[in-house]
Amino acid sequence: MNIPVNLKYTNSHEWVRLDADGTITVGITDHAQEALGDIVFLELPEPGRTLEAGKECAVVESVKAASDIYAPVAGEVVARNDAAVDAPESVNRDAYAAWLFKLKPANMADLDGLLDAAAYEKVAAE
Amino acid sequence: MIRKTPLYDTHVAAGAKIVDFAGWLMPIHYGSQIEEHHAVRTDAGMFDVSHMLGLDLVGAESQAFLRRLLANDVAKLTVPGKALYSCMLKDDGGIIDDLIVYFFAPEKYRIVVNAGTAEKDLAWMRLVAADFAVSLTPRRDLAMIAVQGPNARERFWAAFPVARAATVMLAPFQAAEWEVDGVTWLIARTGYTGEDGFEIGIPADQAPGVWQKLFDAGIRPVGLGARDTLRLEAGMNLYGQDMDETQNPLESGLAWTVDSKDANRDFIGKSALVRRQEQGSLRTFLGLVLLDKGVLRARQKVVTPQGEGEITSGSFSPTLNRSIALARLPAGVAIGDVVQVEIRDKHLKARVVKPVFVRHGQSQIKECEP
Numbered sequence: 001m002n003i004p005v006n007l008k009y010t011n012s013h014e015w016v017r018l019d020a021d022g023t024i025t026v027g028i029t030d031h032a033q034e035a036l037g038d039i040v041f042l043e044l045p046e047p048g049r050t051l052e053a054g055k056e057c058a059v060v061e062s063v064k065a066a067s068d069i070y071a072p073v074a075g076e077v078v079a080r081n082d083a084a085v086d087a088p089e090s091v092n093r094d095a096y097a098a099w100l101f102k103l104k105p106a107n108m109a110d111l112d113g114l115l116d117a118a119a120y121e122k123v124a125a126e
Numbered sequence: 127m128i129r130k131t132p133l134y135d136t137h138v139a140a141g142a143k144i145v146d147f148a149g150w151l152m153p154i155h156y157g158s159q160i161e162e163h164h165a166v167r168t169d170a171g172m173f174d175v176s177h178m179l180g181l182d183l184v185g186a187e188s189q190a191f192l193r194r195l196l197a198n199d200v201a202k203l204t205v206p207g208k209a210l211y212s213c214m215l216k217d218d219g220g221i222i223d224d225l226i227v228y229f230f231a232p233e234k235y236r237i238v239v240n241a242g243t244a245e246k247d248l249a250w251m252r253l254v255a256a257d258f259a260v261s262l263t264p265r266r267d268l269a270m271i272a273v274q275g276p277n278a279r280e281r282f283w284a285a286f287p288v289a290r291a292a293t294v295m296l297a298p299f300q301a302a303e304w305e306v307d308g309v310t311w312l313i314a315r316t317g318y319t320g321e322d323g324f325e326i327g328i329p330a331d332q333a334p335g336v337w338q339k340l341f342d343a344g345i346r347p348v349g350l351g352a353r354d355t356l357r358l359e360a361g362m363n364l365y366g367q368d369m370d371e372t373q374n375p376l377e378s379g380l381a382w383t384v385d386s387k388d389a390n391r392d393f394i395g396k397s398a399l400v401r402r403q404e405q406g407s408l409r410t411f412l413g414l415v416l417l418d419k420g421v422l423r424a425r426q427k428v429v430t431p432q433g434e435g436e437i438t439s440g441s442f443s444p445t446l447n448r449s450i451a452l453a454r455l456p457a458g459v460a461i462g463d464v465v466q467v468e469i470r471d472k473h474l475k476a477r478v479v480k481p482v483f484v485r486h487g488q489s490q491i492k493e494c495e496p
Contacts, residue, residue, distance in 0.1 A: 037351065038160040040442040041421050041449075043470075059470070061421040063159050063355060063442050 001124055002030040004096060008111065009120035012070045015096065016114055023078055024111070027099040028060060028069065028091065031124040036062040039088045044080040044101050051075055051103065053110065058100055060091070073110035075103040131176035132269045132330040136337055140347055148242030150177040152350050159351035163444040166319055166356055167487045170275035171348035172340050177241035180268050180312075180327055181248070182234075185260035189232040195254050196227065197375060197393055199385035203229035207301040209316055212383055213375045214247065215395025219402060220371040221378065223247050224363065226316060228301050236301075236312060236327075238270075240365050254394070269333035271326050273345055274356075276487060278323035279315075285343035289313065293324070318353065320360025320485050355441050358450065359484035361413060367424055368411075368438040368452055374402060377454060379411035379481055407457040409435070413481035414451040414467070415491055418474040422451035422467060429466040429473065432456040437467065445484045446491060452481055 003009070008016040013032035017025045033039065041061040051057045051071035058069035079102040084090055090098040105111065115123065129150050137144065142153035153174065155162060165171045183191070192200040198212035208229050214222045223243040228236040239247045244264075251262055273282050283290040292304045293313050301314035312327035328336055341347065354364070361379075363369055369378040376384065376399060384399060385391075402408070414437065416422050422440030433456040440451035451467075459465065461480055466473040482490050 037155065038158060041419065043420070061442070063444070064154075064351060066421065066423065 001121065002096075003117045003121050003124070005117045007096070008072075008114035008116065009123070010070065010072050010114060011123055013124070014069060014072050016072045016111070017099075018111065019102075022108070023102045023104050024072070024075075025099045025102050026069075026072060028095055029120070029124065030095045032067075033092050033095040036060060036064065036067060038063045039091045042085050042088050042091070042100065044085060045077045047077050047079055049077045051077060060088075060100075069100065071103070072114060073103070074106040076106075078102045078104050129177070131174055132333040133174040133176060133271075133337055136334050137174065137347070142347070142349060145350070147350055148177065148240075150241055152177060153347070155349035155351045156347050159349065159355070160444045162346065162348040162352040163355050165346040166275045166321055166348055166352065167445055167484070168276065170273060170278040170281045170323075170345045171352070172278075172337070172345045173272040173274070173348050173350075173353055174269075174337075175272050175325070176269040176330070176333065178270055179239050179241065179244040179247075180265040180270065181237040181239065181251070182263045182265060183237060183260060184234050184263075185258070186233055187258040188235055188260050191255055191258040191260045192227060192235065193391055194258075194393055195251065196225075197384045197395060197399075199388060199391060199393075200227060200229060200235070201388065201391075202385070203227075205300070206230050207296070207303075207314075209299045209301055209314060211299075213380060214250070215375070215393070215399075216371060217394060217398060219374040219376075219395040219398035221365070221369045221373060221375060222250055222371060224365050224369070224380075228312070228314065230303070242366055265327075267330055268327050269330045271328070271333065271337065271340070272317055272323065273326070273340060274317045274319040274321045274323035274348075275345075276322060278321065278345065281343045281345050282324055282340065285339040285345075298322075318360070318362055319356040320362070320482075321356075321487070354439075355444060358439050358441055358452065359443050359445055361452070361480075361482040363452070364439060373454075374399060376402060377409045377411060379452070409457060410455050410459055411438075411481065412453060412455055412459070412461065413479040413483060414440075414453050414465070414476040415446070415479050415483075416449040416451075416467070416474060416476045417464070418476075420449060420469050420472075420474050422449045422469075422476070426451075427468040428453050428455060428476075429468065430456060430459050430463065432458040435459065435465075443483060445487075446489055450483050451476070
């Protein structure tokens with residue numbers, strides 16, 4: 001299973017990367033893309049939208065089914081990956097390169113509540 | 127108890143992702159559903175459909191029994207091997223199952239029914255059969271493999287050259303029994319993809335060897351995931367999704383399978399269908415092509431000027447590269463109309479089309495733009 005150690009994770013299979021500018025980048029894990037199968041459509045939050053932690057904020061649709069994506073922490077959307085919207089299959093090719101959106105967290109301390117790679121590996125194995 | 131087909135170990139060894147489908151452990155895909163889909167549209171793919179149940183029907187009153195049991199009329203089958211698609215109805219016209227019946231002689235037929243409905247189908251058939259001199263034998267000793275695609279027949283013959291003579295003359299929807307080493311194979315030019323090909327019924331113990339030979343002839347294993355997108359593109363109904371016991375064939379796009387030409391034939395469900403027809407305002411069963419971005423899914427609500435309808439099957443079409451669906455819509459909705467589909471908090475535009483999206487690799491949808 002491909003679970004990079006430099007990222008943080010959620011129980012709902014999102015990955016989170018803390019960037020140098022204090023924003024976070026969010027995507028879905030390799031395990032999630034594998035489970036979903038061929039991804040054909042992404043619906044991502046508009047920049048400027050305020051997200052609540054743990055609430056649905058995006059949708060990833062595979063040939064099989066639609067899956068909700070949850071905000072890892074509260075914050076404001078600062079960017080959305082339109083290249084991934086135009087080529088949803090890029091998430092299957094490399095789930096860690098094809099990020100979905102960037103968020104400015106409302107409270108940096110919220111990031112402490114996320115899982116590390118070892119903890120997420122247990123979640124993904126369930 | 128969950129069941130496995132004779133090819134289960136073969137699928138696992140090939141790296142298939144296995145799911146529970148109607149109580150059977152079946153391959154959903156072997157890596158990429160979309161690549162498997164394209165293989166069937168452009169070359170050849172094979173499906174394990176051994177979860178479906180074959181039944182042998184024999185006896186002097188076999189034809190009379192089927193003319194009572196089925197909404198379509200087996201009397202039109204006169205050429206040995208010819209097959210017929212039909213619904214089996216309840217008294218109230220609700221669909222118990224859809225099936226294919228193969229004719230060999232007026233006292234000998236083979237019936238193939240869906241996996242999820244096999245038990246209730248058999249119980250129903252036996253109930254009806256009590257009034258007829260027939261005997262019904264489930265054939266769980268058989269495996270079934272479908273080979274589908276523009277090159278499927280050629281690749282099948284490459285794997286089994288001696289079967290060519292017995293099967294090269296088969297017309298669509300016709301089957302032949304082929305004797306090989308003392309066992310009988312049923313080879314039918316039928317399928318569930320909108321492509322040419324065969325469906326083959328063979329003894330279960332031969333299945334892994336036959337599968338391997340077909341694989342060596344360049345036929346790619348295809349899972350149930352692509353089977354669903356292929357049949358949806360072909361505009362073929364899926365039992366349990368597009369219709370069930372609460373729906374009748376007239377409002378499920380299957381009026382063409384209800385044969386009332388012989389006024390003296392009283393099939394089960396006939397009077398209920400006549401009453402429903404007399405009531406009028408029959409709902410239509412048509413295709414949708416999504417004009418906006420998104421994916422149509424079963425059970426989404428369709429809003430039309432004539433009232434609300436419902437998507438019964440929806441997915442992304444790998445061939446058309448856009449989302450398509452089958453939908454049950456209010457009377458008066460017509461091909462060419464633009465309707466609204468409720469997807470989450472949005473209303474997206476879709477065009478109503480004839481429910482055949484792809485045939486023989488070619489898009490049947492001419493006009494897709496709003």
